[in-house]
Amino acid sequence: MAKNVMVEEDKESLKSMGWSEIWLKEDWWAIWLGLGIVVVAYLFFANGASIKWIAVTPGKWSTFDQLIGHFTSHITQYIAQFIMWLIVLSVSMRIMGHKLGEFIPSFVFIYVVSILIFMVGAWNHAHDYNLEPPLVALLLGMVISNLVGLPRWMDTGFRVEYYIKVGIVLLGATLPFTLVIWAGPVAIFQASIVSITTFLVIYFVGRRLDIDRRLCATLGAGGAVCGVSGAIAIAGAVGAKKEHAPIAITMVIGWAIVMIFFLPLVSRALHLSTGVAGAWIGTSEFADAAGFAAAQAYGNLAGNVPGISGTADQSVWAFTLMKVVGRDIWIGIWAFVMAIIATTRWETETGSKPQAAEIWWRFPKFVIGFALASILVTIVTSGYSFADFNKIVKPEFVGPVKALRTWAFIFCFFSIGLTTRFRELAHAGGKPFWAFSAGVVFNVVLGFILSAIVFGTYWSSLAH
């Protein structure tokens, strides 16, 4: 590597972020951007206006004439929305250190194809062929990245985690905080049972296969807590070998992609209600992005496929409660505990002194934005009757925020596909595969039992 590039890298590496993460990490930018949209949407609403003009999405269509008619009559809105996304995302990306010369053209590509993906999903026969936008976005992205290929610099625009975190903050605006308070404890209880037992299964099966303790813990966090993010958090906390994280990344990505299709398919075959399916996906999917793809795809079936009860919102809400509230927010504690275990009970090559502050610094900060968005909207809409909420608040305030959330999610799902290059993934090896897969099987079965049987009635009637 050229000396000047090394020097630049050294300068970046010297940073201990501390509070500067407020403008250097995606979690915080998801808060600024997501909460900013919610606040602007509310200010418009409070003054008798609405942001719905800019929150345009393709409507349902059955003929090409309808589709073309929609775009010709709304083209200005699409251009305005594109400019809005481009400006807010570019500013944040630049401040975080990305190159705008790479991000801007890449995001143009993302946005244009996202419109096409929306169009497919809006076709009135899309459900008959399982052409749910999240799945279409994922598959299209994977076909492009694995069979066609794109210049590597375009990865700058394929920010999976950033888009999903913005989407989750916007999701907070559509999820009543009273539901978080009411259903949160159940979600935490159920998710904790599954997370802890799945971690132990992966860890101890791995140890029986004579896998390094640190890799067992890294795999366990990937399979039980929060996917790749959980894996790298634990890998860092226990001082794993450099090659441990890529092994866990491969296992999580492989199984997460499988589960995006498996869980909704099985749920559909069993006619699970959307709330139950969302809860099951929340316990048995590994990553937020993959889980939202599955939950949103299944939720879209409600009202369109016979035998599936519930609403689209219930699927996404149940998933969010289970995954974000039940699992994600605890990663700091997992990392702190594992760091203590690693330094006190395992032989390590380096020294370290785990600090309780670890719990805060590793806390997924975007959840704060999610909670604030939920609290804000719950408070400002508390004076409306149920009828008025549906007649006034939904179309003028919450609905447009939800539409923008859907855009962020589509950006995310398409980016997952575009960045999942199977040939580049590290070779995991047989033993890590079997250890992780043992956890997957256990997780899926236990997750189903708790979501569909033990707490089935609860999740089916979520928010009713």
Next chain:
Amino acid sequence: MDKHTPTCLSCRHFRNAPRYLESVYKGLTSLSSAYASVRKDDGICLERDLYLSASAWCERHTPREPPQ
């Protein structure tokens, strides 16, 4: 360790720049990010081939050269 013990953060063998980590760990950006809070300041030790916290330390610590 006391507060004067040099840590990985100041060692020339330690790399934790987000762009670097995403280039080394293929697949990281498919479902996660080196710009995420959960990563904190973790990075790679090129001397020991470890992925660890920036606050760790060892006897092979070598101070970085100051920027030219």
